[in-house]
Amino acid sequence: MLTLICLTIISAATILFFTRRGLRYLRYFQQEEYNGTRFKAWFLEKRTFDTKGTLIALIAAALSLFATGGDMFVCVAICAGAAATLVFLGFQEEDPRKVGKIKLNMTDRATAIYNLALALYSIATLLIVTGTYFLGAGDSIYIYWFIAIALIQSSPIWIVIANAMLWPNEYKKQQAFRQEAKDILADYQPYTIGITGSYGKTSTKAILGSILEAIEPTFWTPGSINTEMGITRQIREQLKPQQQIAIIEMGAYQIGSIAKLCRFTPPKAGLVTAVGVMHLERFGGAENIYKAKCELAQAIPTDGLLVCNGDNPGARKMAEEYPKATTLLYGLEPELGHLDCWMSDIQAGMDGTTFNIHWQGKEYPGFTKLLGAPMLSNLVGSFTMACALGKDPDYVIAAIHNLEPANNRLNLRKNGDGFILDDSYNSNPIGFASALEVLEALEGGRKILMTPGMVELGEIQAAENRQVALKAASICDLALVIGDTNKDALKAGLLEGGLAPDKLMEFADRDLALAYLTSPEHRQPKDTILIENDLPDLYEAISRF
Structure with a gap:
């Protein structure tokens, strides 16, 4: 007993x-x-x-x-x-x-x-x-x-x-929901624009959606929703008959992911922001990433529209290999090769960025609250797509003026008498370097970097984190390394770049670092803090079980 x-x-x-x-x-x-x-x-x-x-x-x-x-x-x-x-x-x-x-x-x-x-x-x-x-x-x-x-x-x-x-049973439910969404698309028949890229696709979707929405009713998936079931739910719950343009962000989790999404939401136009090394670990090689991204261009009909980032070699190559009735290149660097639309005379300040956009032989001066080369590239891509769809460039410029920076995507906000430059949504080598350049250009007191580094870069992850840390060392007065994932590579680059050891600090997680920076005894007047990336719980130091 x-x-x-x-x-x-x-x-x-x-x-x-x-x-x-x-x-x-x-x-x-x-x-x-x-x-x-x-x-x-x-x-x-x-x-x-x-x-x-x-x-x-x-x-x-x-x-x-x-x-x-x-x-x-x-x-x-x-x-x-x-x-x-x-x-x-x-x-x-x-x-x-x-x-x-x-x-x-x-x-x-x-x-x-x-x-x-x-x-x-x-x-x-x-x-x-x-x-x-x-x-x-x-x-x-x-x-x-x-x-x-x-x-x-x-x-x-x-x-x-x-x-x-x-x-x-879950699969049966998903198939039923998917078919319902396909039926809605068949009934409403919106002009579907697919957007993909190793980085920048979510921001570009939001920019393009906001521009077009200012001109006519437009549907786009919120946040970073870019999977079949996420898109399915949004179509079922949010797509309206009057929204005759639908912008679909297409994420690639393996070769075939985008092709599957294109069969689900057949695109008549596509925008490719970049082909890069993000998610290299997932795909196993740069060539596989290129193949995955090409699935959007392959799915667009020959009489369709393809807009690609001409500053990015992979996106430019895609435009050359899969040309459509209208194929356009955009960018910030016309010296790299022919561009149909580009930006010049870029001047960044605390309030935003002034610029000129060149399109079809004319020059359009404008202003945006967005900062940093990657965001400006996304803006030019969105301008190109909107104008290619027949929208008045002056209307597009006016819509750009009213764009609000997306949360956690290199947006600048006041922090007492200083600033926080929040780029915590994600990070890649080009975006990280650009964020550091924005930090360098801002006026104020100390320039502080807080980062866990970049992930999903496969065998080049350590080298890329070390390289960007070298750049950070020449710009930042203080660096806070978060977590263990990239700690060694970041520390090596920062110290090699000349940052004094006492200006390099380590914290287990983001909250501890923020608590340190905001405490009265450590905060200094007019500090500007760049928060570059914020790893999810999967990557940050795991609490013990």
Whole structure:
């Protein structure tokens, strides 16, 4: 009887511990878009094995093993104490639904995965524990604690298993939603513009959408939504009959991703911002990235419209290989080759940027609140596309004047008597270097860099981070390196570039760095802080499990 009480306590504690631990793993699984392979890679790379629960169970096993004379009353007391500690520690952990840069979103799918994983885990716990008892473990309570350790360590596996079991039904639901969205597109028949690129596509979509919306009703997906199901949901819920232009951001997660999106939302026009090294790790090589991005150009009909960034070799090459009835090149550097539309006389200040745009033999002076060469390139690309669609260039220039900088995309905001230059949305070698140039041009006191560096650059990641840190050292008075992901490369570049060691600081996460910079004892008048990139929880230092 006392043995059964111990088994009940151990099983209940293990299951209750999973109710919180499962949520924490589900958060990262969701951030990996429910992809079991990528989740496994994250788990092994970050070594997010359980330590807390395992330690408690090991102590309980040892105490049970050496309990005086195998006294079962002592074993019950040990089990009760260990179980209470295990459950207490579990529920003292952060709740991923409330804490984190990207909180766990308990969508219908996430809820279903969690509930099934909990059910499977509970059944497995009860079956294994009772099975071990009937197979002859008897009063050897320490054995059951070792079983509890194995079960606790298996927590992420049950999340993946639950997702795999639910996938057939999830796939049917997705197909039904997708067909509904396709039917809406067939009924409304908007002029569809696809936008892709290794970087800049989200900003360009927002700029082009805002420009066209000022002239006629226009649909575009919000934020960085660029996957089939994200686009599906927006079409089903937001596309209106009067919106005769639809701008679709097309993300590439592997070769074939964009082709699939083009079959779903067939483009009549396309805009390619760049072909670069972003996501090199995911694709395995620059040539594969180029092939993936070319899928948009290939899908546009021969009588369609293709607009490409002529400053970018990959995008220029794409325009040459897949020409359409109208193929246009835009950029900021006409000296690199022919451009149909380009920007000159660029003057940046604290309020924004003045410029001249050259288009079809005319010059259009303008102003924008946007800063930095990448954003100006996105603006020229949007101008080119809008004018190619027949919009009056003067109207387009007026719309550009009213554009508001997107949050976290190199937007400048007051911070007391200083400024924050927020470029935390993401980062790439060209964008990082440009952000540093903007920082250098701004007036004020100290110039401070806060960054975790750049990710998803594969084998060149360390070299690229070191190289941009060399540039930062010649501009910044203080550098704050966040997390461990690129710490060594950034520190090497900053120190090699001449930054004094006492001006280089390390912080585990963004919040600690911001707290340091905003504290009265460390803040100085007119500081300008560049926040370059902000890695999601997957990359930043992982809290222990």
